[in-house]
Amino acid sequence: MSQKNSDGKRSARERLQEQRQREESRVKRKRTLIAGVIVVAVLGAGAGIGALVANSGKGKKQEKAGPLVAPQGATGKDTVMIPVGKSTAKATLTVYEDFRCPGCGQFENAFRDTVHDLEDKGELKAEYHLVTLIDNNLGGKGSLNAANAAACAQDAGKFAAYHDVLYKNQPEETDDQYGKKPRLIELAGQVQGLDTPDFRKCVDDGTHDSWVKKSQETFSKSAYHATPTILLDGKSVYGDQANPLTPEKLRQLVAAAKG
Numbered sequence: 001m002s003q004k005n006s007d008g009k010r011s012a013r014e015r016l017q018e019q020r021q022r023e024e025s026r027v028k029r030k031r032t033l034i035a036g037v038i039v040v041a042v043l044g045a046g047a048g049i050g051a052l053v054a055n056s057g058k059g060k061k062q063e064k065a066g067p068l069v070a071p072q073g074a075t076g077k078d079t080v081m082i083p084v085g086k087s088t089a090k091a092t093l094t095v096y097e098d099f100r101c102p103g104c105g106q107f108e109n110a111f112r113d114t115v116h117d118l119e120d121k122g123e124l125k126a127e128y129h130l131v132t133l134i135d136n137n138l139g140g141k142g143s144l145n146a147a148n149a150a151a152c153a154q155d156a157g158k159f160a161a162y163h164d165v166l167y168k169n170q171p172e173e174t175d176d177q178y179g180k181k182p183r184l185i186e187l188a189g190q191v192q193g194l195d196t197p198d199f200r201k202c203v204d205d206g207t208h209d210s211w212v213k214k215s216q217e218t219f220s221k222s223a224y225h226a227t228p229t230i231l232l233d234g235k236s237v238y239g240d241q242a243n244p245l246t247p248e249k250l251r252q253l254v255a256a257a258k259g
Contacts, residue, residue, distance in 0.1 A: 085125030099146035140176030152202035
């Protein structure tokens, strides 16, 4: 075999070896790249989860809201309940509500006239617990600010009327319209005699913010975790789709409680 042929074969083997080395290097680089992408993705996901957790923790962190000032006439454990109706009524409707909660708005709009009629007749009294689930879930301050404003209306003896105005004008759940205090003061104009300097100061100062947060804290520790939660004499009567509550059924239940 000539030196030329030998050099040619050796050169071919060398070229093949070099090609294999290049291919192996390419595969290694590809694997490294894929691994790097996976690591970045995992780290990115972890960062996202961390941000969610951090944001969740930040959202749940209690802001300084001043001393706990319960609205006038608030009763019950921790004084977090606002009573409406005659105390002598035999039937008691307990309502856990959030002014940003669309389900709460549906209940109020469907049962408002019936509840008020039964209250006026002295057959039913209501106990309202104001909570802030939507603020906690979606962010914003509409639940808190509206509840504080309602408590300010309670100070003025006009809770029921203002409560109804808030639900009649309830924005979309994702629209934190009630987070704007001027809007809450504007709506007070629909309740005769409510829009006063004292009411405005109470709303602007967040006088009852700590009380609202206490109400939410008490609710979160209870057996109930959704709004609206509606109880009649301690028994849940709303939300059962198989046996839905109607205004007429509510009247019947109250009549039975009277008997």
